[in-house]
Amino acid sequence: xxxxxxxxxxxxxxxxxxxxxxxxxxxxxxxxxxxxxxxxxxxxxxxxxxxxxxxxxxxxxxxxxxxxxxxxxxxxxxxxxxxxxxxxxxxxxxxxxxxxxxxxxxxxxxxxxxxxxxxxxxxxxxxxxxxxxxxxxxxxxxxxxxxxxxxxxxxxxxxxxxxxxxxxxxxxxxxxxxxxxxxxxxxxxxxxxxxxxxxxxxxxxxxxxxxxxxxxxxxxxxxxxxxxxxxxxxxxxxxxxxxxxxxxxxxxxxxxxxxxxxxxxxxxxxxxxxxxxxxxxxxxxxxxxxxxxxxxxxxxxxxxxxxxxxxxxxxxxxxxxxxxxxxxxxxxxxxxxxxxxxxxxxxxxxxxxxxxxxxxxxxxxxxxxxxxxxxxxxxxxxxxxxxxxxxxxxxxxxxxxxxxxxxxxxxxxxxxxxxxxxxxxxxxxxxxxxxxxxxxxxxxxxxxxxxxxxxxxxxxxxxxxxxxxxxxxxxxxxxxxxxxxxxxxxxxxxxxxxxxxxxxxxxxxxxxxxxxxxxxxxxxxxxxxxxxxxxxxxxxxxxxxxxxxxxxxxxxxxxxxxxxxxxxxxxxxxxxxxxxxxxxxxxxxxxxxxxxxxxxxxxxxxxxxxxxxxxxxxxxxxxxxxxxxxxxxxxxxxxxxxxxxxxxxxxxxxxxxxxxxxxxxxxxxxxxxxxxxxxxxxxxxxxxxxxxxxxxxxxxxxxxxxxxxx
Numbered sequence: 001x002x003x004x005x006x007x008x009x010x011x012x013x014x015x016x017x018x019x020x021x022x023x024x025x026x027x028x029x030x031x032x033x034x035x036x037x038x039x040x041x042x043x044x045x046x047x048x049x050x051x052x053x054x055x056x057x058x059x060x061x062x063x064x065x066x067x068x069x070x071x072x073x074x075x076x077x078x079x080x081x082x083x084x085x086x087x088x089x090x091x092x093x094x095x096x097x098x099x100x101x102x103x104x105x106x107x108x109x110x111x112x113x114x115x116x117x118x119x120x121x122x123x124x125x126x127x128x129x130x131x132x133x134x135x136x137x138x139x140x141x142x143x144x145x146x147x148x149x150x151x152x153x154x155x156x157x158x159x160x161x162x163x164x165x166x167x168x169x170x171x172x173x174x175x176x177x178x179x180x181x182x183x184x185x186x187x188x189x190x191x192x193x194x195x196x197x198x199x200x201x202x203x204x205x206x207x208x209x210x211x212x213x214x215x216x217x218x219x220x221x222x223x224x225x226x227x228x229x230x231x232x233x234x235x236x237x238x239x240x241x242x243x244x245x246x247x248x249x250x251x252x253x254x255x256x257x258x259x260x261x262x263x264x265x266x267x268x269x270x271x272x273x274x275x276x277x278x279x280x281x282x283x284x285x286x287x288x289x290x291x292x293x294x295x296x297x298x299x300x301x302x303x304x305x306x307x308x309x310x311x312x313x314x315x316x317x318x319x320x321x322x323x324x325x326x327x328x329x330x331x332x333x334x335x336x337x338x339x340x341x342x343x344x345x346x347x348x349x350x351x352x353x354x355x356x357x358x359x360x361x362x363x364x365x366x367x368x369x370x371x372x373x374x375x376x377x378x379x380x381x382x383x384x385x386x387x388x389x390x391x392x393x394x395x396x397x398x399x400x401x402x403x404x405x406x407x408x409x410x411x412x413x414x415x416x417x418x419x420x421x422x423x424x425x426x427x428x429x430x431x432x433x434x435x436x437x438x439x440x441x442x443x444x445x446x447x448x449x450x451x452x453x454x455x456x457x458x459x460x461x462x463x464x465x466x467x468x469x470x471x472x473x474x475x476x477x478x479x480x481x482x483x484x485x486x487x488x489x490x491x492x493x494x495x496x497x498x499x500x501x502x503x504x505x506x507x508x509x510x511x512x513x514x515x516x517x518x519x520x521x522x523x524x525x526x527x528x529x530x531x532x533x534x535x536x537x538x539x540x541x542x543x544x545x546x547x548x549x550x551x552x553x554x555x556x557x558x559x560x561x562x563x564x565x566x567x568x569x570x571x572x573x574x575x576x577x578x579x580x581x582x583x584x585x586x587x588x589x590x591x592x593x594x595x596x597x598x599x600x601x602x603x604x605x606x607x608x609x610x611x612x613x614x615x616x617x618x619x620x621x622x623x624x625x626x627x628x629x630x631x632x633x634x635x636x637x638x639x640x641x642x643x644x645x646x647x648x649x650x651x652x653x654x655x656x657x658x659x660x661x662x663x664x665x666x667x668x669x670x671x672x673x674x675x676x677x678x679x680x681x682x683x684x685x686x687x688x689x690x691x692x693x694x695x696x697x698x699x700x701x702x703x704x705x706x707x708x709x710x
Contacts, residue, residue, distance in 0.1 A: 028053060031066060038069065044199045047073035064093035068100055075103065077198060078364075078392070078410060078417070080110040098127040105137055110363050112390045114141040133338070136360055144362040147385040153425045153505070156386045159406070160415055161216035162208050164188075166200055169408040169418040170234040170288075170343070170395040175241055178399045180209040181406065182222070183420055184233030189221065192229045200417075202231045205246060225264060225271040234288045234343070234395070238295055242266050245298070247287035248274070258285040261300060279316065279328045280304040290344035290352075298325060299352070301342040306330060309338035313354060334378045335370060343394040348401065352377055355394035365392040367407065387423060429474040429507040432499060436468045436487050439515040444468025448489035450514070454481050479504065486555070487514035491639065494555045523564060523633035529587070536582030538590055546590065549634060553596055560638040563587050563603040566610055568629040569617050573607060581605030587632060600641055 027035070034049035050070045057063045071086030084107035091100050105120035118141040125134035162168060166187045174180040184203050186195070192202025204227040208219040221227050226235070226246065235246035244266060249259035260282065262274035279286050280302055290299040299315045307314075313335050314328040335341060339358025342365070346352060350372050355365040359380060366388040371379040382388060387396070389411035396407035404424040410417055436448040450470045451461040462470040477483070482500040495514040528545040531537065538546075553559070565584035567576040584603045592598055611629050615621035 027062075028057065030056065031062070034066075034069070038073065043073045043076045060094065064090055064095035067093050068095045068097075071100075071103065075107065080107050083107045084111055098124055101127065102131075102133060102137070106364070109137065109141055109144070110390050112144075114145050117141045136358075140360045140362065143360060143382075144385075144390070147362060147382075147388075151385045152383070152387065153428075154387055154403070154423050155426055156421050156423045158414060159216070159420045159422050162219050163415040163419040165416040167198075167203070167416060167418040168206075168420050171406040171408065171420050172236045172397055173399075174207055174237060179211075180207060182207045182235050182237075183219075184235070185219070187219075191221070191224070191227050192231065195231070202229065203233045205232050205235045223270055225273060231259070236289055236291055237266075238291055239293055244271070245277075245289035245291060246274075247289070249287075250282075258282050259287045261286055261289050261298075277325060279314070279325070285311070288343050290346050292346050292349050294349070296320075297349075299331070299344040299346070300328075301340075301344065302328070304328065308333060308336040309340070309358065311340040311342050312336040313341045313344055331377055334376065334380065340365075343396075345396055345398075347398050353396050355392075362388045363390040363392065365394050367393050367396050392418070427474070428479050428504065430477050430479060430501050430504070430510065431474055432472040432477045432483075432510040432512065434470060434512045434514065436464050436470065436489065436495075436514045436516060438492070439517040445489050445492070445516060448487060448492075448514075448516070451486045451488070452476070453484045453486075477501070477510070485512065485514075487516060489516055491519050492516035493519060493552065493559070493636075496555050519559070519636040519639055523635045526632045526634065529632040531583060531586075534579070536579065536586045538586045543590060546587065550591065550594060550596065553591075553600065556639075557643075558639055558641050559636050560600045560602065560641045561634045562637045563601060564606055564610075564633045564635070565604075566606050566629060566631050566633070567608050568626040569608045569611060569615055569619070570626065571608075573609075576607035577605060577609075578607075579605075580607045583632065597643060599644070602637060 030049065030053035034046050034053055037043075037046035037049055047070055050066050050073065054063060054066045054070070057066060067086065068090040071083050071090055074080075074083035074086050084104065087100055087104040087107060091104065101120055101124045105117045105124060108114075108117035108120060118138055121134050121137040121141065124131070125138065128134060162183070164185070164187045166185060168183055168185045168187070171181045171183040174182045182205055185206050186198065186200040186203045187206075188201070190201040190204040192204070194200070195202050204221045206219040206221050209217045211217075222235075226232060226244070228248070231247075231249040233247055235244055237244050242265065244264050246262055246264070247259050248262050258280070261277045261279065263277055264271040264274040266272075279300065281304075284302060284304040286300055286302045286304070288301045291297070296318045297315055298318070299313055301311045302314055303311050304314070307330060313331045315331060316325045316328050318325055330336065335352075335354070337356060337358025339356060341354055341356045341358065344352060344354045352370040352372070353367060354370070355367050357364050357366075359366070359368060359382070361368075361382055362385065367383045369381050369383060370377045373379060383396075387393065387407065389409055391409055391411040393407060393409045393411070396405065398405040404422075406420055406422050408418050409421055410419065432452070434450075436445045436450065437443065438445055444464070444466075445468050446464055446466045448464040448468065448470075449461055450464070451459055452472060453459045460472065460476050462472060464470045477499075479501050480503075482502055483498065485497040485499060486494050487496075488494045493516060495516050497512055497514070499510055499512060501508075526545060526549060529542045530539050531542070549561075553561070563584055565580040565587070567580050569576075571579075582605070584605045588598075588601050588603045591601060608629070612631075613621075613625055613628055615625050615629060
């Protein structure tokens, strides 16, 4: 912020702070005249007067004093670079008051010389250990570096279309829809005369609108009822946009008076004569109104007695019966400091934004957020970089609950003194794409469905094109969500997955391919289904081997399967039928225990009727060859299963067996060609580029006892 324009931006023609008491020697007439100009807020004229007086001063102490006063002038109209040089010069001239060291440190911080500023703050702390400003400045210098290295998600842009080389500040919305704003400016065309403090014109309130293409209209100043020859600004509307509160700083006969808040009803494009809201005597300053949504609370800034330091935030309640505003009450030490608190802004009545140079911050004025807790404002937090900068940052407004709006800053790189900036948090965009393949052939599957379900149970689906590709854009695949994915196609088993954007701070294009296995092929072998000697009881490791089948059934709720148990040829055909029947029964029993619908299970015991190799009765075979025939398999017999209405009755079904004389299939090559390991269904890693060949049957060690290897 341009410190020179205190008559409105700091809503006061009064001195920003009192000059310290100087030595009791006689002041030359030229110095007294310069002091008078300074005390009236005419810093530009005072600076020239101090420079002229300095050339005639012989006394070294007085010369150092005048050098310090020149530095104060630079500081007050926010020429931080010249102010830094001037404060350093005053200190070098033996100006002894520690305040000069604090001022030098503040200017170094404003010029982003954080390391040098930290050194000067430490020097100040040694000289004035009881002053908290040294600690605040030192901590601010450290945090400013950290905040610049780790900026928030906000994007900030200078609104060049409405900014000029003069001052533009305090934006506020003028209509519903957030397409029109009002703001304060000292640009050419303002109605007042030249302000001696700034060298610019007195400020007026202007309005401008942005169209659907993002183009701004030429700003125009409001009618004479609002804009006078004095300074006006920091204007806000009520929720209905039919009444306004604003700050006016009279300059009658060039005699400085404090600024005050005025109220005016709006009728069409015109305004009624503004009414003065008297919260303090005109010798004090009152300004920067902020109105709650229910229009019953008005927060403002003032230097009236009873505050914590410079300018404090105060509030007043509206009496509906008397239709008057009550006594001003200080917001207290959680908000106010020994410095200045200004430019309050309500957001949904639960959050208060304001600017301060008394809390830990990056520069002179930073923007802070306060939350209302148990009826009191607290939990102060700095908005950090890039909303805040080394310069003055203030007057922020939001588009309701959206993290988007405008604020004012005089940061480096602007178009003039104070400029209006827009800000927003760009959405972090995500997308999900991939291809659905046939697991065995690696060919893409057209017309497959990919269904995506979020944590709320909301489902979105896409269909693959001729290349097998699917795509979810950022409107469907969103930030801070976790999605369950299912890829399906007719005559194929489903493939599932999960993707999450939770905690992601950078946009990303996700990619996930799916590999579906056909349901048309023959039996699928279940690996490592082991039993003790002559036992049909499932061993623990066998139960673990069934996890793949269980997961397949859960992932494909529409399929029915047939479970098949087999033995080798040793022993009688009848005993083998009986054993395989009991073993098939044990698999089914276990699946039912795990709440698999019995109606989805069809089981058979085949004994030795479906050997996979030459090992018939009395054939000379190794134990490994016999092991190939001892197996449990399943095959998919239907893909249109739908559960019956009502609760499922988990009863064990009757196991079917084949006749002992059923013909044994001996075409080993044909049977092996249809045999697919279950770990190719669930446990085998999906091929990324080249399909993997089926694994060879695992070798089984010969048991120590071979009396009954079954």
